[in-house]
Amino acid sequence: MFNAGTGFAQASATPVLSRDGPxxxxxxxxxxxxxLYHVAERAPVSLFSLSPAxxxxxxxxxxxxxxxGYVLARTYGARVANSEVDTWTFLKRRVQRIWPPHLVMLALFVAFFLATTAVGLAPQNPQWFQWDPLLPQIFLVQAWFVPGTSGWNMPTWTLSALIVAYALFPMVWRKVAASSRPLRLLAMGVCAWVIIDQAALMAFGVHGYQLPLRFGLIRGVPLFLIGVLVARLPVTRLAEQQALPLAVTSLAIVIGVQALGNFDYFSLALLAFLIYAAGASKPRAWRWAGAAGRLSFPLFLTNTLTAVVWFGLVRMxxxxxxxPIAAQWTLWALAIPATIIAAWLFERLVDAPLQTWIKSRSRSGGALAVGKMREASA
Incomplete structure (x- = not known):
């Protein structure tokens, strides 16, 4: 069922990923x-103690x-396979997308720390605001086995790992696209991930997701590549027709399984299938989904600082x-919409204008380069 044929032609024939959908x-x-995971311990009673899920x-x-990995393969795969986008251009576009807003957010972190320190307000977790981890985080290399502790905007370790994944993507995709056995490749990729996870368990006594963030490459790059391999699977007629029911069922099982116990490998397999099923869905034009999807990256970038500010005020x-306990729970619950509002403001006031400016500069630079080439050839 999953034998897609050989060569770049079949890989390039995969339909372009639709936006504003599942x-x-x-x-x-x-x-x-x-x-929610990041603020769970800040509740009046830690959510971790209420349920292991x-x-x-x-x-x-x-x-x-x-x-x-899946989205980039579906978005850029055809152009990469046909050499319309080279490795440097692809990497430059991805870095331009994530690095400038990351720097803005990190500057806000530093400004917040300096301002609160100046008025005598000590942070609740001073270990998060040490100066040593700042330089690696500025250049997004903190997940590249850099010695030291983590701090500041800690979730950005994933961006650090993804930069390496972005650099590998064009080469990997050309090889993946040329394969006639995408399901076998996916099975090999999953086996490789399990081996890496078990190696971490034997070497460090913890699973890959529990390793210090400076080892983020070990966790991040293999999972990104699994997403790439899922994108290579052909969209079958059944998957396209039953995309939403399959996706909803997968999501429900993933959530239900967490109440039964720790079944990480099974959960990840279901999540991979969820991505495949959702990606097989026909265009939906759900405007609310498109707006929510655009908020996901700003929410990822801003939630840590928003939580620090919010719970600092609650503590005061x-x-x-x-x-009273009821007020504490109410204020804790309000932290979730507060992070969404902060992400929306960041997207509107910082991220969107910044990306517009970067794209205009890139177009101007490209037009200037073309003009110079024409002058040189005249």
């Missing part, structure tokens, strides 16, 4: 669950990494007023 909705849901938010990060209120 995958955009899933991107937002995953980002939201990551936020809340402690498996790392699955949402793994889902994000696989989804990144509690110290002065002695908040």
């Amino acid at each position: 995958l955009d909705a899933l991107r937002f849901l995953a980002a939201l669950f990551i936020v 809340f402690g498996r938010g790392y699955l949402a990060t793994d889902f994000f990494l696989m989804l990144s 209120l509690d110290a002065k007023l002695g908040l």
